Amino acid sequence: MDTTLNGSTRVPPDPEGTRVELDGRGLTVPDVVRLADAAATPDVPPGALDRVLRSWRAAGRLAAAGRLYGRGTGVGAHRSVPVTAQDEAEHGLRLLRSHAGGAGALLPARQVRAMLAVRANQLLSGGSGIQPAFVTALTDALCLGVHPAVNEYGGLGTGDLTALAQTGLTLIGERPWLTGRPEGQEPQTEEDALPGDLPPGFPVQRRHRTSRKRPADASPAGPSSQLPTPVVPQPGDALALLSSNALTLGQAALACHQLDLLLRATHAVAALSLAAVSGSLEAYAPEVHALRPYPGVARAAAEVRRLLGVPGRPYGAGRRIQDPFGFRAFPQGHGPALDAADALRRIVEVEINVPSENPLISSDGTTAHHHGAFYAAPLGLALDGLNLAVLQTAQLSAARLTALGRPDLTGLPGFLATGPASSSGAMILEYTANSALAELRSCATPASAGHAVLSHGLEEAASFASQAARQSLRAADAYTTVLACELATAVRALRLHPEPPPAFPAFTVADAVLPAGTEDRPLTADVTAAAELLPVLAGL
Structure with a gap:
């Protein structure tokens, strides 16, 4: 070579x-x-x-x-x-x-x-x-x-x-x-290495295993591997x-990208749920959002209109004069998350394209500047802001999921169950979604509220952006589950409607992929398939 x-x-x-x-x-x-x-x-x-x-x-x-x-x-x-x-x-x-x-x-x-x-x-x-x-x-x-x-x-x-x-x-x-x-995604441990692969004192997490077999995606580079020249x-x-802060920035970039994808997929999932409850589009009317020029809020409303095939002025008030907040306030709850994701992306793309070193050598090579630009407060606050904003829209997703199981809102059987009257249908997905929502809620606790005094008091504060980035990665995983539970339930509801299923692309794609059948059965496969479908919906 x-x-x-x-x-x-x-x-x-x-x-x-x-x-x-x-x-x-x-x-x-x-x-x-x-x-x-x-x-x-x-x-x-x-x-x-x-x-x-x-x-x-x-x-x-x-x-x-x-x-x-x-x-x-x-x-x-x-x-x-x-x-x-x-x-x-x-x-x-x-x-x-x-x-x-x-x-x-x-x-x-x-x-x-x-x-x-x-x-x-x-x-x-x-x-x-x-x-x-x-x-x-x-x-x-x-x-x-x-x-x-x-x-x-x-x-x-x-x-x-x-x-x-x-x-x-x-x-x-x-x-x-x-x-x-x-x-x-499985971290490597010392058990993943053969004797002699790692030097004495190599800092790895210890854990017990019944087998020393290496995972397929993790192994120390062997002698025959091509490696960078030392x-x-x-x-x-x-x-x-x-x-x-390269690790924190890398993690923030990954979290930002994943959350942006999920937030775009949310438009399609919310549109499916709105259709399933015959909800009103008045709350999404362009005239409503023109009065308050919040970019994210207007974008959320416009995306739902577009995905439902009514990009202009929506007509008809739906089944009710006013829907529950999960439907009626979706643009207001979801829009700030879109704005927060955009703000985080801008900060990440500034930080990954500028020098952060202390001291900083000037571009003309004549001066060394000692500074504190490595203090990542802008990044940490942006991550905290996005985590809080995602929690807000995730709570509305869980609320819509609950609404889909209510006969008074859908006109369908309770919990979308069929068969004997005691059938549970999709009841358990409320629990699964709220379990993931609880994890997301813990991730939304602002990391930037932390405090530390280090190095004999010379460094008397910290931004804790590192912790915020890890929280964002966990939040993305939790939000995936919340959204997947809503998607699986919304498609089930639309399939049970007496009217022909809607012809818009989001339902066509989901209906072709998600498991069929409304009998009481394990629903883990439904949630898994729905989670894998979210990137597709994000691209519609």
Whole structure:
């Protein structure tokens, strides 16, 4: 295999594959997702790598002229402790080793790959002072399908220090690479490694297993695996690599993308439920929403009208003068979640395309700025805002699900049951949805309300964006279940209607996929099929 450099990678280009350009300027949330899912490989233009080289050389000149934080000094409370020029390289190694103190479960490959993509792109924006070989190694890892072992706990929204220290030790060859399909969600543990695969003290979560068989999507890279060339660390590299919230940003990008998809699918699910209860479209009329120009609210109403085939002025008041809030107030409850998802995407796409390193080397190479831009309050607050907004619309989804089981609203049997009078029908889906809703409610507790005082009081606050990002990922999973329960129930109700089923695409697609039959039976397969259908509905 040819190992000459091609852009930023030693992997030969794949003419059939999809490429994502990493230039430090234009990375998007969908780009991060494609790289995380191994649906694309990175491509670094030479000019971006030159930017890294210039910053590295400038950092060397500045360090020779005067001390730089973290290079000529210790870090945190040791910021005034001098480091001699002769000790700078060893000092960097000590930083990586001492900060690799993450704990808890190992993160899925998908989340770690998202981190690698974000960190590479941030470094390519210039200003870090890191040697270009680290960027090359990061992009090589994405191309080769390997990733470092990264533990869940360690970040507080002031830099993902433990995750990036573990990554740094892997890049320089002190920790092993892992392989795994990005879609695999089961964290790896020490039982996934054969004896001798992991070095002494390798920080993995311990758990008991009846079998030592490795999961299909998780295994340490063996001797025959192609791996990135180990980087020989130079003075200043360690802190330059650590100064970032790349893991939190990668997780935020994944959560933002998934929640955006679910929020778009919600329009179709809500439209099906509205049709199932013969609800009124007056609450969705353009005239109503023109009075209050909230973009998300107007968009939610317009999407329901479009999906029901009444894009203009809706006629007819439906079965009732006023429907329950789950139907009548859907635009007002759902619209803020659309706006919050848009706001989070804008913040993520700012942060993944700018340097975050402290100190920051100026673009002209003449100055090093010490700053607090790594303090991720904008990101944490945006994540908290989206989590709260998703809870609001999820509560309306659960309310519509309950309404679908009420004969007085649908004109159908209670709980959409058929057969003997004691049949339960879809009753249990209320419980399942509310169980997931309870998880979502816990995820909506604002992480940014937390507080911490660290490093001898020098760092007397934290944004807790790291916790908010993990909450968003869990919220997305919980909301998927809530929405799937509503979808399965709405389709069941429409099938039971005495009138011919509606002809709009959302029902046609769902009716063709979801299990048939209204007898009392296990409904797990219905919910699973409905969850898998949500991405399709999001694209209608």
